[in-house]
Amino acid sequence: MKILGIITVIITGFLLLQAERDFPDWGDAASPASDNRLSQHYITETINETRVSNMVTAVLADYRGYDTMFETVVIFTAGIAIIGILRVYGPSTKLEHPEPTLDTEKPDLIIETTCRLLIPIIQLFALYVIAHGHYSPGGGFQGGVIFGAAFILLALARDLQTAQKWVPENRVLNLAAIGIFIYAGHGVLSLIFGENFLDYSILTKVLPGDAIDARYHSMLGVEIGVAFTVTAIMFSIYSNLASNGKMEEGI
Amino acid sequence: MIWIFDLIILVFLVITAIISLQVKDLLSAAMILGVYSFLMCLLWSGMGAVDVAFTEAAVGAGVSAVFLISTVLRTSRRSSD
Numbered sequence: 001m002k003i004l005g006i007i008t009v010i011i012t013g014f015l016l017l018q019a020e021r022d023f024p025d026w027g028d029a030a031s032p033a034s035d036n037r038l039s040q041h042y043i044t045e046t047i048n049e050t051r052v053s054n055m056v057t058a059v060l061a062d063y064r065g066y067d068t069m070f071e072t073v074v075i076f077t078a079g080i081a082i083i084g085i086l087r088v089y090g091p092s093t094k095l096e097h098p099e100p101t102l103d104t105e106k107p108d109l110i111i112e113t114t115c116r117l118l119i120p121i122i123q124l125f126a127l128y129v130i131a132h133g134h135y136s137p138g139g140g141f142q143g144g145v146i147f148g149a150a151f152i153l154l155a156l157a158r159d160l161q162t163a164q165k166w167v168p169e170n171r172v173l174n175l176a177a178i179g180i181f182i183y184a185g186h187g188v189l190s191l192i193f194g195e196n197f198l199d200y201s202i203l204t205k206v207l208p209g210d211a212i213d214a215r216y217h218s219m220l221g222v223e224i225g226v227a228f229t230v231t232a233i234m235f236s237i238y239s240n241l242a243s244n245g246k247m248e249e250g251i
Numbered sequence: 252m253i254w255i256f257d258l259i260i261l262v263f264l265v266i267t268a269i270i271s272l273q274v275k276d277l278l279s280a281a282m283i284l285g286v287y288s289f290l291m292c293l294l295w296s297g298m299g300a301v302d303v304a305f306t307e308a309a310v311g312a313g314v315s316a317v318f319l320i321s322t323v324l325r326t327s328r329r330s331s332d
Contacts, residue, residue: 026298056302129305137301145309152317234314242321251324 050215052134060139061219065198068222069183072140072229076176079233083173086245107158115157122150130227131220140223144230151235160243160250163235169247172236179228186218186225257297264290277323285316 024031033039042059052058060068130143155163167175187198195202200218201211207218242250264287271283288311295304 054302137305139302142302142305142309145306145314149309149314149317152314156317237318238314238321241318241325244325251321 049212050219051212052216052219054133054135054137056137057133057139057219057223061222062200062215065187065200065222068226069180069187069198072180072183072226075233076180076229079176079236080173082237082240086240087247088245111157115153119150119154122153123147126150126227130223133223134216134219140226141230143223144227145234147227147231148234148238151231152238155235155239155242155250160239160247163250164239164247167232167235169236169239172232175232176229176236179225179230179232182225182228183222186222253297257294260290260294260297264294277328278320281316281319281323284319285312288312288316 024033029035034043042055042063046055046058047053050058050062052062126143126147128143129138129146130140133139133143151163151167154166186200186203189206190199190202191197193202193205200215202214203218204211204214207214209217239247239250267283267287267290271280271287274280274283288307292304292307292312295301295307
């Protein structure tokens with residue numbers, strides 16, 4: 001069986017390397033990906049149509065906003081599935097696996113101080129990544145993951161209960177749903193004003209500035225929505241995995 | 252000059268991928284997979300895909316390594332059934 005596996009891997013690798021020859025060179029301006037009319041429109045018109053200098057954010061949150069909305073829904077669904085599989089309700093039973101031997105009685109001075117200094121900076125950086133996604137790499141997904149990682153660090157350094165104070169278990173799904181609500185709300189609002197779903201330019205009726213500014217600000221709005229969902233789901237996945245679904249003690 | 256960095260990263264990428272498959276200890280496998288993600292992140296940023304590199308660093312090297320490690324600590328190798 002192992003020989004069969006190796007043969008399959010070698011043949012597949014050979015075929016992939018053969019197919020790789022037909023690929024355009026890296027950074028080739030004539031490659032099909034950057035040569036068609038749509039890509040040219042994104043490259044030349046993004047800054048005029050949205051005033052967003054990071055093209056990736058504009059494509060993700062505005063031109064392909066429908067895609068990103070359902071990506072957020074995918075994360076939400078994944079979070080629900082993980083909670084549904086792992087979460088165990090009812091009276092606490094004794095763990096069948098030996099507890100990882102970490103002294104949680106007295107918090108270590110070094111870990112305590114490091115977390116006290118680091119976590120605010122991580123959270124501030126996450127907010128910066130979310131808000132600055134228009135100009136630099138980043139956006140709702142990355143910022144949300146970093147924000148969730150700050151809570152995970154708190155749960156790792158102290159214990160799960162301390163982190164649960166900030167992101168209580170019964171609020172996690174509400175928080176995640178609020179994120180999708182913010183995102184879909186932008187779409188529905190533009191639908192109410194008589195434009196297409198997620199066509200932010202009509203939101204100039206409720207947002208300050210002209211139509212371009214409305215697209216710019218709405219992109220920030222939907223990024224914040226994505227960040228809500230991703231933060232909540234990341235922390236809930238961690239807390240379910242680390243506590244065997246009992247939400248009592250982490251690792 | 253830059254192709255030397257690319258070569259080093261690619262060689263280490265293959266090495267870490269093979270090690271993380273071959274190593275018996277699951278905790279080390281999870282750690283080495285984090286290293287793999289970080290090398291991948293370097294490769295993305297070298298190619299100018301900074302957004303992808305950022306996501307890879309945050310999700311691949313950061314959070315998913317923590318998820319894998321916490322899963323390894325909470326499971327046992329053999330089924331108890």
